[in-house]
Amino acid sequence: MNVTDSLADLQGLLTAPGIGATACAGVAGVEPCLALPAAHWGLLAELAADAGLRHAGVWADALDADRLRVQALFAAPDGYLLAQTEVTSAHPELASHTPCFPGVDRLERHAQDLLGVRFVGHPRGTVRWTRHQAWPETVHPLRPGFPLAGKAPGRTPADADYPIVRLQGNGVFEVPVGPVHAGVIAPGHFRFQVMGEDVLRLEERLGYVHKGIEKHAVGRDAAGLVRLAARVAADSSVAHAWAAAQALERACGTEVPARALHLRALLAERERVANHLGDIGGICNDVGFSFGQSQCTLLRERWQRDNATYFGHRLLMDTLVPGGVAQDLAATAPERLIHAHAELRRVLRGLFDILDDHPPLNDRLLTTGILKHDTARLLGCTGYVGKGSGLAHDLRHHAPYAPYDRLQLAAPVVEQEGDVAARMRVRMREVHASLELLDQLLATLPEGAIATSLMPRPEGCGLGLVEGWRGELVALVRLDAEARVARYFPRDPSWFNWPALEHLILGNIVPDFPVCNKSVNGSYSGVDL
Amino acid sequence: MFRILNQVARTGMLTESVERPDDARLERLGIELRRQVDARFGHSLMIREVDAGSCGGCEIEIHALANAYYDLERFGIRFCASPRHADALLVTGPVSRHMEQALRRTWRAMPAPKFVIAAGDCACDGGEFGESYACCGAVDRVIPVDVRIPGCPPTPLCLIEGLLAALARAAD
Structure with a gap:
């Protein structure tokens, strides 16, 4: 099966009566563009993964005070497919794509922190990504009504209790690095779990230069x-x-x-x-x-x-x-x-x-x-x-x-x-x-x-x-x-x-x-x- | 090894070339800078740099200070890894709120006397980003600033000029 076929096949599967995706012409610059019911968002990822497509990103967009649109872009080597769905701001729940496409982990958590979309089945649950302590979990800066100036946060404390995954056992130790690095570099935190000189695990913690x-x-x-x-x-x-x-x-x-x-x-x-x-x-x-x-x-x-x-x-x-x-x-x-x-x-x-x-x-x-x-x-x-x-x-x-x-x-x-x-x-x-x-x-x-x-x-x-x-x-x-x-x-x-x-x-x-x-x-x- | 030596020989000494008007200006600035550093900081000035929400443009130009054309270290000015070793703090970015505490801690970790240089439009007055839910809006909202070097980003020559101003200021 060549790749253009895989894109066409996926489109065929999604527009079949069982799923009911419909073509939409709302976004210029990408063809095809499909709108599908929120209930099938998870199935979309499974089908795309089966078709061998690459996930090229997911993001959310607050259309008004009540509706959130979520879009996901999939890439075949010679074409793209944009899928979109809508959820209500009151119950913004969608199946996570991360289990099928681990690369979108942080993009989903970014949409969660900025717009309040909850991705059910995400391996890290609802752990924040872009958000540190500059705004509380209950508000979302990209929702309408959130002022650019924020809500007078005063001094922002360090994000000290972010849950880093740790390894335990004899001889395992942790090396924390950053956010302020030794060189002239942008800030980020790296947590190494090390045995001797060998790195057993590394977790990145970014978001320090979030400028809105x-x-x-x-x-x-x-x-x-x-x-x-x-x-x-x-x-x-x-x-x-x-x-x-x-x-x-x-x-x-x-x-x-x-x-x-x-x-x-x-x-x-x-x-x-x-x-x-x-x-x-x-x-x-x-x-x-x-x-x-x-x-x-x-x-x-x-x-x-x-x-x-x-x-x-x-x-x-x-x-x-x-x-x-x-x-x-x-x-x-x-x-x-x-x-x-x-x-x-x-x-x-x-x-x-x-x-x-x-x-x-x-x-x-x-x-x-x-x-x-x-x-x-x-x-x-x-x-x-x-x-x-x-x-x-x-x-x-x-x-x-x-x-x-x-x-x-x-x-x-x-x-x-x-x-x-x-x-x-x-x-x-x-x-x-x-x-x-x-x-x-x-x-x-x-x-x-x-x-x-x-x-x-x-x-x-x-x-x-x-x-x-x-x-x-x-x-x-x-x-x-x-x-x-x-x-x-x-x-x-x-x-x-x-x-x-x-x-x-x-x-x-x-x-x-x-x-x-x-x-x-x-x-x-x-x-x- | 022969190839490396050959390449080095062919590259020559770029720092000394003065035919460019830019380089002449640099040389003039540099000599002044060297004198200031010698007089006030025992022949060496150590700078700790902190990116507090920069887009990375200022960092590219700060890195350029180390290249063969500017070679900042010949004037006794060096970037150091620890704030404990630093005489000056060079800050870029509009101070994202997520970096606010880290910046304050870095400043506190420096021994006195110390001074702070805000480099780039964002660090000086918030620049493109200003004050928002995510940014404090300028370095002086968080720690006291002695010298501002505007520019988006400031060129390496502007940075050298700004360092000179910082040294004159630190002597007051």
């Missing part, structure tokens, strides 16, 4: 939303802004000019190169190979200086606007950029040659932090985490959005070993692939406008899907009757990649945690929202 982004989005106009999206996670600024803009444009039926799409892809590939270079250096640094780190950081610095010169911002923030991009490329820029790409390629040939074949580095990276193919698949990992474990999914290839549908793309980079070295090799190969793409984008840059005006469509709803440098990135945008944002949910790939770290660290030694963590490099801000 989804609440902040409510009531914004299109430009305000894209500006906010650029700050969901700064390292994925372009990817998040693009996904949000794409969702908005689909919701409003706006056609973005071809030149703007090329420039967006240019920005997205530049973001990919910058972050991959940073991560490759970071991986080297975490095993004490400072040569690799210093080489990569200087290349990244040059790259960011070029970002500022040609695109106006070192991290490319606010380069995207609804309907296009903010700034055109100077006439002389393509030639200079192509020259800079050639120069980077020349330096990287020498550098990657060393990183690929340096015995002390191999000694630390090969067979370290192995993420098995089956685990990656079960969790729904994408990006370099999935690709390092043999999962080829890449939106640019498998569900290409403009302008990637018009470009000559090489096959996605895939490695099979699943270790830190494999995730680093994926990054190295993707840097080269992105440089090829950048040259191609510049060579085929269409003439014309760089933006069109977005005509906001009241009650519009759209889904944006973009391949960020970390992997598949989804954004849902729903507009209200005044065409202002009623719901924005950016689903960073880190929701699925963070849990992979809890698996791949098992059996490794504590001192290898930093390099394992760096090889996954989940976004804190992107999931804490």
Whole structure:
């Protein structure tokens, strides 16, 4: 059975009289979209799991004071299916998808904490995730009527009694780390259960940088939303802004000019190169190979200086606007950029040659932090985490959005070993692939406008899907009757990649945690929202 | 090993290159900074960084201070792992309420005299996020702030300038 069949088969099963799902056209940008009765929400997950689909996320949306809509996105390698259902705010109960798809554990608990949806049968029960102590369990910030300012919480205490699962027995001890880490890193708590040097269990506790982004989005106009999206996670600024803009444009039926799409892809590939270079250096640094780190950081610095010169911002923030991009490329820029790409390629040939074949580095990276193919698949990992474990999914290839549908793309980079070295090799190969793409984008840059005006469509709803440098990135945008944002949910790939770290660290030694963590490099801000 | 030495030799000494106007400015700032550090902090300034709800942009630029172009450590300024070793606390983010207590504890753990630098628009005045159910809205709502470095995010040069201001301030 090929995969398109699996999507069609699932659709057939769901629309059969026994389940009674009906096609709905409410969300632009994803086809098919099915509405099904709340009673069959659990069956949906079982059927999707049987069909071999990947769960690409679940989120809730308060339509008004009484109704909550819950949506789940499923992915086949070449297509998507969006399923939605409604529950009442008074009895917001649905079957959990986590037993079939462990990767959605935290997404369900996020919906529980922010909107009060109770997922029955969730393995962790009703244990909080995003919520610490800033608001009580009984209220839900994304329900209508909850003020953005909150309810005068005063000093917020630390979340001291979060139930971490513990191992017990002779010789087992616990290592707590964070939220304030030793380096210049975002905050999060890691609890290791250790025997000798070997990690027996790791539990992540995130949510420390929860800024209320989804609440902040409510009531914004299109430009305000894209500006906010650029700050969901700064390292994925372009990817998040693009996904949000794409969702908005689909919701409003706006056609973005071809030149703007090329420039967006240019920005997205530049973001990919910058972050991959940073991560490759970071991986080297975490095993004490400072040569690799210093080489990569200087290349990244040059790259960011070029970002500022040609695109106006070192991290490319606010380069995207609804309907296009903010700034055109100077006439002389393509030639200079192509020259800079050639120069980077020349330096990287020498550098990657060393990183690929340096015995002390191999000694630390090969067979370290192995993420098995089956685990990656079960969790729904994408990006370099999935690709390092043999999962080829890449939106640019498998569900290409403009302008990637018009470009000559090489096959996605895939490695099979699943270790830190494999995730680093994926990054190295993707840097080269992105440089090829950048040259191609510049060579085929269409003439014309760089933006069109977005005509906001009241009650519009759209889904944006973009391949960020970390992997598949989804954004849902729903507009209200005044065409202002009623719901924005950016689903960073880190929701699925963070849990992979809890698996791949098992059996490794504590001192290898930093390099394992760096090889996954989940976004804190992107999931804490 | 030969390949590494070859690569290092070909890379050369980037820190000294002064043909870029940016680098010239950096050099001028750096010399000033070095003098301040020497005079007031016994040749070394230790900074503890805390991300209190940042989107990560400020951290990227703080990391950039360590690259060969800026090489902050040549001025005796280092980031340290423990607040117990720190002279200054560098805080980013609008102080998410979930980090409020951790930030306060980190500050309390530092020995006096100590000073606090708020880096980035969020840390200075709440920035894009402001005060809400989830954020305190600025670092000075939680701990006293001595110096503010605005920017979204502040560039590495802005950060160096801000550190200079912090040192002048700490001497008052």
